[in-house]
Amino acid sequence: MASSKSTAPRIVELAAQISNSVAQLEEQLSTKGLPSPSFAEDDPQDLPKDVSHLKDTLLDATAELHELLLDPLSLLFKFAAISNLVSIDAICRFKILDAIPPGGTTTFMEISDKTGLAEHAVRRLLHHAMAMRILRETEAGVVAHTSISKFLAIPYISSWAEMESRDTWPGTTRIVDAIQQWPNSEEMNQTGFALANNGKTPQGVVATDAERAMRFGSAMQAISHVPGYAVENITTVYDWATLGSAYIVNVGGSRGQVAIELAKNFGDLKILVQDSAGTIEGAEAGIPIELKDRIELMEHELFEPQTVKADVYFFRMLFRNFGDKYAVMALRAQIPMLRPGVKILIQDVVMPEPGVIPLWRERISRAVDLALENFSNGRERYLDEWRGLLASADQRFILHQVYVPKESLLGILEVHWHDSTIGEA
Numbered sequence: 001m002a003s004s005k006s007t008a009p010r011i012v013e014l015a016a017q018i019s020n021s022v023a024q025l026e027e028q029l030s031t032k033g034l035p036s037p038s039f040a041e042d043d044p045q046d047l048p049k050d051v052s053h054l055k056d057t058l059l060d061a062t063a064e065l066h067e068l069l070l071d072p073l074s075l076l077f078k079f080a081a082i083s084n085l086v087s088i089d090a091i092c093r094f095k096i097l098d099a100i101p102p103g104g105t106t107t108f109m110e111i112s113d114k115t116g117l118a119e120h121a122v123r124r125l126l127h128h129a130m131a132m133r134i135l136r137e138t139e140a141g142v143v144a145h146t147s148i149s150k151f152l153a154i155p156y157i158s159s160w161a162e163m164e165s166r167d168t169w170p171g172t173t174r175i176v177d178a179i180q181q182w183p184n185s186e187e188m189n190q191t192g193f194a195l196a197n198n199g200k201t202p203q204g205v206v207a208t209d210a211e212r213a214m215r216f217g218s219a220m221q222a223i224s225h226v227p228g229y230a231v232e233n234i235t236t237v238y239d240w241a242t243l244g245s246a247y248i249v250n251v252g253g254s255r256g257q258v259a260i261e262l263a264k265n266f267g268d269l270k271i272l273v274q275d276s277a278g279t280i281e282g283a284e285a286g287i288p289i290e291l292k293d294r295i296e297l298m299e300h301e302l303f304e305p306q307t308v309k310a311d312v313y314f315f316r317m318l319f320r321n322f323g324d325k326y327a328v329m330a331l332r333a334q335i336p337m338l339r340p341g342v343k344i345l346i347q348d349v350v351m352p353e354p355g356v357i358p359l360w361r362e363r364i365s366r367a368v369d370l371a372l373e374n375f376s377n378g379r380e381r382y383l384d385e386w387r388g389l390l391a392s393a394d395q396r397f398i399l400h401q402v403y404v405p406k407e408s409l410l411g412i413l414e415v416h417w418h419d420s421t422i423g424e425a
């Protein structure tokens with residue numbers, strides 16, 4: 001019997017896949033009355049969720065085709081393009097986007113006047129950015145927005161981009177130095193970031209530098225654009241209703257943003273938000289009046305023994321900031337209050353093996369993983385590493401179930417406390 005396996009060269013196979021998927025995408029967009037993607041200033045930035053399978057196929061196939069056609073040096077240059085942040089940083093730092101009216105244009109000369117940069121310097125920086133689809137030149141020397149520069153102009157997205165250039169990048173260049181200097185360290189002050197910041201951790205920087213603290217704080221809002229990371233998603237990633245009138249301690253719950261979302265949607269839940277003194281200070285004022293009887297805030301140091309008895313201990317995006325040594329300490333700190341039947345819910349990334357999710361998403365996840373290393377020797381964990389972490393904290397932490405949503409890696413690990421020496425409460 002003849003083999004049905006395709007013998008077409010890979011680039012032909014990819015081209016066919018691209019052509020097919022583009023046709024399907026166009027059909028779906030036109031059925032919904034949506035425009036075809038473009039870089040036009042007012043183009044909607046996100047494709048609808050129900051075409052994400054086509055987007056995944058297209059992004060991976062086009063990237064593979066593109067990278068197959070590059071010679072090795074060009075491919076390495078593409079990934080090692082250390083200059084990309086230069087023009088992004090300059091655009092944000094010199095507030096160049098503010099000089100371009102929405103829907104209008106400005107000129108290199110006007111930007112030069114406003115920023116004090118020579119016109120040739122403006123041209124050089126903006127041409128570099130334009131090659132990344134940030135801004136466009138409508139005619140020689142005349143600049144207008146693209147959808148990407150318009151997005152970058154959102155104040156908290158500019159803050160994020162500036163944080164990437166000025167706070168993240170210097171430490172990133174020192175990650176390997178840190179690995180060499182402190183092999184396998186899990187200490188939060190033995191990182192690339194610390195090497196680039198006179199030994200300070202991000203918390204140390206935030207505590208002593210108001211401008212950088214503002215930038216960090218504002219940049220954090222960008223996280224809601226990452227699929228699955230918006231606070232509103234919390235209601236859909238776990239069957240909270242089954243907890244009934246549970247009392248939840250949200251450990252490291254920041255200023256209660258997630259607790260508010262949960263309490264708004266699940267009328268029987270009562271939630272205590274614990275965080276460090278500096279974070280929790282003044283947060284009471286942000287709790288809506290109608291939720292005040294179900295949300296409390298408490299100053300609590302993560303590594304100190306837990307003092308509050310609850311039905312559920314909920315840790316959201318916390319353990320990824322720590323190496324195992326500190327994650328184990330935080331888990332063990334809960335033990336004094338645990339009893340059979342108690343649940344520990346961990347919402348954090350469950351890292352996929354290579355090739356399991358679309359490569360374009362995998363690349364982002366692996367980059368974020370290295371950013372965690374940069375900032376605090378934190379890490380994303382594979383499922384077997386989560387199991388190992390729980391077991392090394394205490395054999396009585398039993399992983400009961402894991403749920404990872406399709407569009408995001410931010411999963412929920414439901415852990416039960418099993419202590420056979422104590423009867424059920």
Ligand SMILES: C[S@@+](CC[C@H](N)C(=O)[O-])C[C@H]1O[C@@H](n2cnc3c(N)ncnc32)[C@H](O)[C@@H]1O
Nearest residue numbers: 252253254275276279300301302303316317318
């Ligand atoms: C990445 S944030 C996650 C916040 C929140 N859980 C969420 O999902 O938005 C980590 C939180 O852990 C808190 N945290 C970190 N180290 C802590 C410590 N040693 N004691 C108390 N809280 C701590 C931080 O203040 C911060 O609010």
